Amino acid sequence: MVSYASTHYPARAVDGDTTPDDACLGTDGKAGSGAYAIGAKGETVVKMEAYTKFDKEDMRTRVWKHTMDAFSVIASGNKFTE
Numbered sequence: 001m002v003s004y005a006s007t008h009y010p011a012r013a014v015d016g017d018t019t020p021d022d023a024c025l026g027t028d029g030k031a032g033s034g035a036y037a038i039g040a041k042g043e044t045v046v047k048m049e050a051y052t053k054f055d056k057e058d059m060r061t062r063v064w065k066h067t068m069d070a071f072s073v074i075a076s077g078n079k080f081t082e
Contacts, residue, residue, distance in 0.1 A: 009036050027051070 007020045012034030019032030025044045026033025037046040066082070073080040 006042075008042065009038070010034070 008022055008024045010020055010023050010032050012026075013019050013032060023032035024036055024038070025031055025046055027035045027037050027046050029046070029048050037044065039045040069082065070080045073082075
């Protein structure tokens, strides 16, 4: 987690912000994307070909549903175990 305090892993630039020159490749294949897959030594370990088999819209829908289901269970006072 200490690695994330480095400029190598910046948040995604917005509203005219610039991406540092030393920014690592993010999981979307772009430098400085804000989401990173890194190894134990801080190196980028993203495998873009692993993501090509997924339907992005279907994955977004599934992740959103899973997240909202978790919030619903937790908000009702129960433990989310899925």
